[in-house]
Amino acid sequence: MRKLILSALVATSVVAAAGTANAASGAVLTKPGFSWEGVFGQYDKAALKRGYQVFHDICSNCHGLKLVAYRNLSAVGLTEDEIKAVAAERELPDVPNDEGMISPRAGRASDKYISPFPNDQAAAAANGGALPPDLSLMAKARVGGPNYIYSLLLGYEDEAPADHPIPEGKSFNHIFPGNAISMPPQVMDDLVTYADGTKATKEQITHDVVTFLNWAAEPELDQRKSMGLKVMLFLAVLTALMYALKRQIWKNLH
Numbered sequence: 001m002r003k004l005i006l007s008a009l010v011a012t013s014v015v016a017a018a019g020t021a022n023a024a025s026g027a028v029l030t031k032p033g034f035s036w037e038g039v040f041g042q043y044d045k046a047a048l049k050r051g052y053q054v055f056h057d058i059c060s061n062c063h064g065l066k067l068v069a070y071r072n073l074s075a076v077g078l079t080e081d082e083i084k085a086v087a088a089e090r091e092l093p094d095v096p097n098d099e100g101m102i103s104p105r106a107g108r109a110s111d112k113y114i115s116p117f118p119n120d121q122a123a124a125a126a127n128g129g130a131l132p133p134d135l136s137l138m139a140k141a142r143v144g145g146p147n148y149i150y151s152l153l154l155g156y157e158d159e160a161p162a163d164h165p166i167p168e169g170k171s172f173n174h175i176f177p178g179n180a181i182s183m184p185p186q187v188m189d190d191l192v193t194y195a196d197g198t199k200a201t202k203e204q205i206t207h208d209v210v211t212f213l214n215w216a217a218e219p220e221l222d223q224r225k226s227m228g229l230k231v232m233l234f235l236a237v238l239t240a241l242m243y244a245l246k247r248q249i250w251k252n253l254h
């Protein structure tokens with residue numbers, strides 16, 4: 001029996017360890033440590049807002065975020081006016097008018113984040129044939145989640161190793177499965193200027209945009225964790241009350 005438990009434990013730790021290496025490329029992911037990790041971890045509000053700025057200024061030129069409505073961006077610290085302004089930056093086909101003509105209209109707060117390209121074919125054609133995937137659930141879609149995206153964005157090499165040439169138009173990335181990625185390197189120092197004065201190193205920019213993308217994939221995390229804490233507190237108080245009650249009832253019998 002003991003042996004069985006031991007081997008089960010070993011098996012689980014092997015599986016857990018394998019989870020930290022990227023399944024396809026075998027590269028080990030960097031784990032920068034994020035504020036929302038751990039039992040009580042919550043999103044770092046300032047990082048969320050900075051991360052949104054990076055997504056808006058850089059990533060949203062190629063990637064969509066079609067599961068996030070503009071109005072949800074209030075959770076990352078945008079005001080109502082800022083939300084209206086960012087929604088109006090892009091256009092959507094309107095409903096047909098009385099003559100059946102469809103004209104474009106500006107985006108509204110209630111619209112989902114409007115993708116940069118009208119369709120997947122146009123997106124792929126503009127990116128050397130590779131489709132920039134929608135990033136709404138990317139933090140959940142890859143093994144390693146946020147650590148994968150973090151490591152990927154910082155995983156570029158200027159030159160491919162001599163024994164591993166990369167096709168024209170692609171870049172060498174030691175995290176991406178197969179190493180030849182169609183996304184050029186994105187982050188570099190001082191790529192953005194942060195409104196809150198934070199120094200925009202490439203690690204900081206990456207950390208912030210990954211925070212934003214994790215929020216996009218799991219916006220309810222903060223509520224879930226604070227509800228969990230309340231439930232635990234409630235149960236602790238209830239246990240104490242029950243114990244006191246039990247002692248009261250059994251007092252004369254002991």
Ligand code: HEC
Binds near residue numbers: 054130152209
């Ligand atoms: C110039 C266009 C462009 C920009 C800007 C861009 N990407 Fe990409 N991205 C791509 C393309 C193209 C792919 C598909 C790569 C492939 O399949 O080889 C991609 C793929 C990805 C992937 C998926 C990798 C995988 O495992 O499949 C992630 C994550 C990603 N990008 C994140 C980002 C983030 C975060 C930003 C902003 C900092 C960003 N991208 C900016 C073009 C872009």
